[in-house]
Amino acid sequence: MNIPAEFNEIRPYTPEELPQIYEELIADPAFRTVVESVMPGVPFEGLAMKMRQCKTNLEFQKAFFYGLLWDLVKKTANGLTFDCSALPDLTRNYTFISNHRDIILDSAFLSILLIDKEMTTVEIAIGDNLLIYPWIHKLVRVNKSFIVKRGLNMRQKLEASALMSRYMHFAMKEKHENLWIAQRQGRAKDSNDRTQDSVLKMMAMAGEGDIIERLKELNIVPLAISYEYDPCDFLKAKELQQKRDDEHFQKTPEDDLINMQTGLYGYKGRIHFQTSACLNHELDELKKLNLPKCELFTAISETIDRHIHSSYRLFAGNYVARDLLMGDNRFTAEYTEEEKAHFENYVEQQIAKVDLPGKDTTFLRHALLTMYANPLINYLKAAKG
Known part of the structure; x- marks a missing residue:
């Protein structure tokens, strides 16, 4: 396929480029060290040979990735389920826009779930701030990722957004790929999942026709991701306190690496992925309202949020957290005393993992409870509709 050269720096590698990239990865000692730690006892030379055959x-x-990820589910979760019954045509290509819980696993789990549905895996929007080492940069592009450039000035950001939009439309129309993008830059630290208008504005920069027609080209599907337990919850709470105590606080690349490792190997409980229907019909309905541009993007964001919120899979911990946060017993029918004690104990264990001088236990507990209560709170608001 003839891919425009303007996409060379951000797109996934093509099959023709893979042999060279494989050799560069195989020759990288840092890559070898990571592979040997993830797959102990498996001879690296055998893995290298297997890579070259792909x-x-x-x-x-x-x-x-397929086998590794299902093994990870067995070791760190109590099941991974997927409901895409709202999509009657699985032969079409879609842009899945989801809430964002885990740096690596949200899109990775989606891909293995799509494989099981005999659909093609997603091309993944990933921020370049996470590409800490050269081998990570290469591996994610082998794994069908396209790069979102961060840390740019306003003019550069506009150019990068336009390029990314052109690439997403090209990948959908010419490459016939599924796409995945988070509804916002970075993970919602308090699990109050909201779509940023800027994400939709970027997606609508390319394509044909008006804003609605451009977005319809991408076949947007809201996707709700629910983790019973978020292994990074204590790290998110820690970051919230750091930002409270220092308005200039910025995470380091090492912080991102710790978040990636904790998310991968920490316990997650039950995990559920739930799609809504493709938004194209609802976009047509919004078009009839003739809203000003800014109001239109907000209305589309709110539509996506409503679908995500109403599609959450809720667990006992969500109900316990909400009751503890509000100081009442509204949802006691949704959990047992044993489940409540288990969740309270879990929260205390997570708080104990936070290593901060001047650790504010009350603040951290409130942050953790908020994280687990917000999906329920948003679900209830969406249900009222």
Whole structure:
């Protein structure tokens, strides 16, 4: 396929480029060290040979990531389920826009779930702030990621957004790929999941016709991701206190690495992915309202949020957290005393993991309870509709 050169710096590698990238990865001692820690006892030379046999990105994903990720589910979760019954046509390509819980696993789990539905895996929007080492930069592009450039000035940001939008439309129309993008930059630290208008504005920069027609080209599907337990919850609470105590606080690359590792290997309980229907019909309805541009983007964001919020899978901990946060017993029918004690104990264990001088236990507990209560609070608001 003839891919425009303007996308060379951000797009996934093509099958023709893979052999060279494989050799660069195989020769990288840092990559070898990581592989040997993830797959102990497996000879690296054998893995290198297996890599060289993968002719496409999808073959690589199926040969390596598919099995590794399902093994990870067995070790760190109590099941991973997927409901895409709202999508009657699984042969179409979609842009999944989801809430964002885990740096790596949100899109990775989606891909293995799509494989099981005999759909193609997603091309993944990933921020370049996470590409800490050269081997990570190469591996994510083998794994069908396209790069979102961060830390730019206003003019550069506008140019980068326009380029990314053109690439997403190209990937959908010409490459016939599924796409995944988070509804906002970074994870919602308090689980109050809201779509940023700026994400939709970027997506509507390319394509044909008016804003609605451009967005319809991407076949947007809201996707709700629910984790019973978020292994990074204590790190998110810690970051909230750091930002409270220092308005100039910025996470370091090392912080991102710790979040990635904790998210991968920490306990998650039950995990559920739930799609809504493709938004194209609702976009047509919004078009009839003739809203000003800013109001239109806000209305589309709110539509996506409503679908995500109403599609959450709720667990006992969500109900316990909400009752503890509000200081009442509204949802006692949704959990047992044993489940309540278990969740309270879990919260205390997570607070104990926070390593901060001047650790504010009351603040951290409130932050953790808010994280687990917000999906229920938003679900109830969406249900009222």
